[in-house]
Amino acid sequence: xxxxxxxxxxxxxxxxxxxxxxxxxxxxxxxxxxxxxxxxxxxxxxxxxxxxxxxxxxxxxxxxxxxxxxxxxxxxxxxxxxxxxxxxxxxxxxxxxxxxxxxxxxxxxxxxxxxxxxxxxxxxxxxxxxxxxxxxxxxxxxxxxxxxxxxxxxxxxxxxxxxxxxxxxxxxxxxxxxxxxxxxxxxxxxxxxxxxxxxxxxxxxxxxxxxxxxxxx
Numbered sequence: 001x002x003x004x005x006x007x008x009x010x011x012x013x014x015x016x017x018x019x020x021x022x023x024x025x026x027x028x029x030x031x032x033x034x035x036x037x038x039x040x041x042x043x044x045x046x047x048x049x050x051x052x053x054x055x056x057x058x059x060x061x062x063x064x065x066x067x068x069x070x071x072x073x074x075x076x077x078x079x080x081x082x083x084x085x086x087x088x089x090x091x092x093x094x095x096x097x098x099x100x101x102x103x104x105x106x107x108x109x110x111x112x113x114x115x116x117x118x119x120x121x122x123x124x125x126x127x128x129x130x131x132x133x134x135x136x137x138x139x140x141x142x143x144x145x146x147x148x149x150x151x152x153x154x155x156x157x158x159x160x161x162x163x164x165x166x167x168x169x170x171x172x173x174x175x176x177x178x179x180x181x182x183x184x185x186x187x188x189x190x191x192x193x194x195x196x197x198x199x200x201x202x203x204x205x206x207x208x209x210x211x212x213x214x215x216x217x
Contacts, residue, residue: 007174008190012198014088015170018160022095023153030100033059034107035133041112045119045129063101067159070094071166091168095159099152106148110141143213150206154199161195171195 037055040048065073071094078090114137122136138145164172171191179188 004187004190007178007187008171008194011169011171011174011191012194015157015160015172015195015198018088018091018095018163018168018170019153019156022092022099022156022160023149025092025096026099026103026152026156027149029096030103031107033100033104035111035138037104037108038111038137039129039133043116045123045132059101059104062097063105065098067094067098067162068166070098071163071168086168088169091160091163091170095156095163098159099156102152102155103149106152107141107145110144110148111137113144114140143210146206146210146213150203150210153202153206157195157199157202 033055037052037059038044039046040052040055042049042052044052062070071091074094074097075085078085078093081093082090084090118136118140119132122132127135160168160170161172161175164170164174164176171194175188175191178184179191
């Protein structure tokens with residue numbers, strides 16, 4: 001039992017590291033893209049149909065890739081950046097690119113829910129486009145963005161477990177290498193329980209933060 005706890009603890013830390021850093025990088029990529037999608041839409045603050053269409057298609061292409069295929073496709077790029085494709089760190093790159101399109105769409109949808117009257121009122125008071133984004137759109141959409149981000153993070157937990165089948169480390173790797181291949185049902189159950197607890201905690205934290213933001217808005 002002590003050995004299983006050590007293995008699960010180490011693998012849980014690896015999974016948390018993968019999910020945390022990939023979420024950070026995905027937000028850095030996806031959040032500005034979501035704002036740009038909203039701003040360049042037909043009813044956005046700076047309509048640009050051609051740019052919006054091209055950007056939307058590119059995001060949809062990345063969204064359509066199953067994670068395992070995306071991970072394989074990105075192996076050359078991952079090897080070029082990190083000189084290896086096995087382990088926790090190399091998994092962060094495909095995880096980031098897998099989550100970024102979802103965050104972009106979540107951000108776009110949340111911004112679309114902001115009443116148009118608020119934007120018009122801000123513009124009537126002389127606000128610039130950047131001020132409208134920073135002081136009106138983003139603050140009003142933040143609770144919805146957090147809710148969508150929570151679902152994305154939970155999806156990343158599942159993807160990180162899937163990455164274990166390709167040597168990505170974490171709880172998925174533990175379940176495959178130490179559980180399935182060595183016929184250790186107890187290890188597999190422990191890994192699954194750890195994932196379930198992690199998802200439940202992430203959902204609870206995300207919902208709590210979103211509700212608190214709604215009350216303060």
